[in-house]
Every structure is written in C-alpha cells, then in structure tokens.
Amino acid sequence: MLRDVAAIGAAIVAVGASFGAVAVAAGLPVWAVIAMSLFVYAGGAQFMAVGLAAAGNPMAAVLAGLLLNARHLPFGLTLGDSLGRRLWQRLLGSHLMTDEATAFALARPAGEVRHRAFWLAGTLLFVAWNAGTVLGVLAGGVAGDPATLGLDAAFPAGLIALLLPTLRDPDTRRAALGGAALAVLTTPVLPAGLPVLLALAGPALLAVHRLRRPPAPPTAQVVEPENEAHAVRAGRQESSC
Amino acid sequence: MLIAVIVALAVGTYAFRVSGVLLRDRLDLPTWARQLLPVAAAALLAALAATAALTEGAAFAGWARPTGVLVGVVLAWRRAPFVLVVVAAAGTTALLRLLGVP
Known part of the structure; x- marks a missing residue:
C-alpha cells in the first residue's frame, strides 16, 4: 500500500x-x-x-x-x-x-x-x-x-x-463505462468539469430503475407513486450536483 | 484581486469536500441509496480517468498518452503490481513522445 x-x-x-x-x-x-x-x-x-x-x-x-x-x-x-x-x-x-x-x-x-x-x-x-x-x-x-x-x-x-x-460488479461496470463514454463524448462541447459530472447519469438511472422494480426479498416494500416521484427528483439532484 | 480568487477557490472547494462528508451523517439514506453511492463514485472516477486519458482541453490528446494508459490497464488486468502499472504507462508514453508520436 x-x-x-x-x-x-x-x-x-x-x-x-x-x-x-x-x-x-x-x-x-x-x-x-x-x-x-x-x-x-x-x-x-x-x-x-x-x-x-x-x-x-x-x-x-x-x-x-x-x-x-x-x-x-x-x-x-x-x-x-x-x-x-x-x-x-x-x-x-x-x-x-x-x-x-x-x-x-x-x-x-x-x-x-x-x-x-x-x-x-x-x-x-x-x-x-x-x-x-x-x-x-x-x-x-x-x-x-x-x-x-x-x-x-x-x-x-x-x-x-x-x-x-x-x-x-455488473451494475458498477455498466455505470462506469457508460459514464466514461458520456464524459469523453461531451468533453469537446461542454465546459471542463461538467462532462465528468454527467457520469452520474448512470447511477441516477440505476436508482430509478431499482425503485421501479423493488428487489424480491420479503423486506421489499411496495413503491408508492409518491416515493417514486421523490426518487426521480433525488436522481435529478444527484446528476446536477 | 488575486487573494480573492484564491480564497474563493479554497473556500468553495473545501465546501464541496466537507459538505459531502458531513451530509452523510445527517442524511438517513435508504439502503438502495447507500448501495448506489460507491457506484456513483466509481462512475465519476472512471469518467475522470477516461477524459484524462483521451482528451486535452476540448480536443483529442494524441496517441502517445492513450497508448501508455492502455499498456498500464492491460498490466493491471493481468494483476501486475500497481507500481509497474504506473511506471509502464508513463514509460510507454514518454518513449512514444521521444520517437515523435504526439
């Protein structure tokens, strides 16, 4: 180390x-x-x-x-x-x-x-x-x-x-590769710093996806429409921070 | 003027750094969000590495740098020691530049 x-x-x-x-x-x-x-x-x-x-x-x-x-x-x-x-x-x-x-x-x-x-x-x-x-x-x-x-x-x-x-981990791999591709493609047109932040779109999509389809285990709670709207908002916030 | 720039940059950068750390305590994050945070960090670091490997300013960085990075990544993939990965990446790029590759 x-x-x-x-x-x-x-x-x-x-x-x-x-x-x-x-x-x-x-x-x-x-x-x-x-x-x-x-x-x-x-x-x-x-x-x-x-x-x-x-x-x-x-x-x-x-x-x-x-x-x-x-x-x-x-x-x-x-x-x-x-x-x-x-x-x-x-x-x-x-x-x-x-x-x-x-x-x-x-x-x-x-x-x-x-x-x-x-x-x-x-x-x-x-x-x-x-x-x-x-x-x-x-x-x-x-x-x-x-x-x-x-x-x-x-x-x-x-x-x-x-x-x-x-x-x-497949989810991490998809989010990282997608984010990296998005950042490289937008670098010529966006101010420095912004392309890297766009990589958060991957994890944000993943969040929305996971909330739409709650995992099967018994602890999974039913997603209320209200919760989902909140998650989408949270996702947007995350991608813009 | 210069001191104002330095203070603004120092305070702003520290605010970004410390607010994430302190917010983590205050926010009672649900499990799914806590699981996604490392994914978000990995996506940011991957984007950072990819843009640093391929671009300089708004343009392509030239072939020497991405080739060196690729050599390092292949070595890392083969589980070479970290020091070797870093030295081989830098060495390849330096050698290519010495040979006139941009």
Whole structure:
C-alpha cells in the first residue's frame, strides 16, 4: 500500500513542481502559488485558475475551478465515516480528499482498512503536492515538462488500476463505462468539469430503475407513486450536483 | 484581486469536500441509496480517468498518452503490481513522445 501510494506520490511531486514553475512564470507571486497548493489543493483547478487569472479573467477562474471540483461532494458522501468518527478527522480529512486518495480508499474494504488507506494516501499526497510546488517555485524552468516523462498517462492508468476490482460488479461496470463514454463524448462541447459530472447519469438511472422494480426479498416494500416521484427528483439532484 | 480568487477557490472547494462528508451523517439514506453511492463514485472516477486519458482541453490528446494508459490497464488486468502499472504507462508514453508520436 505504502509503495503504491509512493508511486503516485512521486508523479504528484513532478506535476506539483510543474505547477509551481508554470504559476511563477505566469507572474504569480510566490506566496500566492504556495497558498494555492496548501489551501485550494486541487491540481486541475489550480492549473486552470493560473491560466485564466493570468489572462485577466479572475471570475472565470473561480467558476471554472469550482465546477471542476464539484465532484468532491459525491466523493465525500461515499467516503463518509471512512475519514473517521471524530469531527476533527472529518474536517481535516475533507481537505485531503483528492481523486487519488478517494480511489485508494475505495479500493479497500469498508471499515478500518479503508480508514487507514484514506489517511495514508491523503497525507502522503498532500505532502507530495506541496513539496513539488515548492520545488517548482525554486527551480523555475528547470522543473521541466511532466509530459516528457509521460506522467499524464500515469494518473489515468493508476486510477483505472484502482477501479478494476470494483468493475467486476455488473451494475458498477455498466455505470462506469457508460459514464466514461458520456464524459469523453461531451468533453469537446461542454465546459471542463461538467462532462465528468454527467457520469452520474448512470447511477441516477440505476436508482430509478431499482425503485421501479423493488428487489424480491420479503423486506421489499411496495413503491408508492409518491416515493417514486421523490426518487426521480433525488436522481435529478444527484446528476446536477 | 488575486487573494480573492484564491480564497474563493479554497473556500468553495473545501465546501464541496466537507459538505459531502458531513451530509452523510445527517442524511438517513435508504439502503438502495447507500448501495448506489460507491457506484456513483466509481462512475465519476472512471469518467475522470477516461477524459484524462483521451482528451486535452476540448480536443483529442494524441496517441502517445492513450497508448501508455492502455499498456498500464492491460498490466493491471493481468494483476501486475500497481507500481509497474504506473511506471509502464508513463514509460510507454514518454518513449512514444521521444520517437515523435504526439
């Protein structure tokens, strides 16, 4: 586990360094670059914000960055008490919730093992991203382009490797493949962040489907028309959050 | 101005992260909804991985990156160690770029 997180951590140091270098080159003061990595702590939104802010469009930088990060809400709902039972664990853990930390945690069985996986990945990747940023600020152009090292292929490959075991479940597989296809197809026409959120359409359809046909076990309750309308509404909310 | 952008992004991003975690306690979710949450997270992560593998901005990312990702996925499928998956994906893409593949 530690070795796996370290592999992604090494890639994150390099991408963090590239962020530091790009942000300084775009004219951001050093304090702002470091504050972004510490307090925003979301790579995609940070790169996007630097680009848009440098282009003189700060409002767009905020909106685009937040649209990109809206996916963390369903991540938080799913992880829930994997962060810990105490309030401080939840408040601090929430800040460490990245795509990679979420994927590492959800790849482990729920309970103590997942809790430890989340905190190990969360802490290590936070340190990696911020150490990388500082290195990039110090090294400037020397930090190099992570694309030369092929690091842009490392992240999707790592995410898919972590996801593979959960894809054995047919419902999850259908929802994930459908969502991925929908996101890729809509990427050319929708603002960044929105295509990924559209992937929630799969699980939302599944929810409606399950409510229409309640499972056979004796505990299954008759679905009242009222309940069903509520579920459809909930599904819509889910797909728009 | 810059500090306003950073504060807005930091507060907004943290609000998304923390509200999911805290809502989970308050909401008394029915079983079907609790079962669907991991499916929703998997769909989001799959969409994220697919768009990151295939697209750059609004366009196709070129062949080097998806080829590297594919090598990694095949290795993961064959139950190769995670570190090997990540290194092979990056290595393949880096090598293809060195050879002039976009």
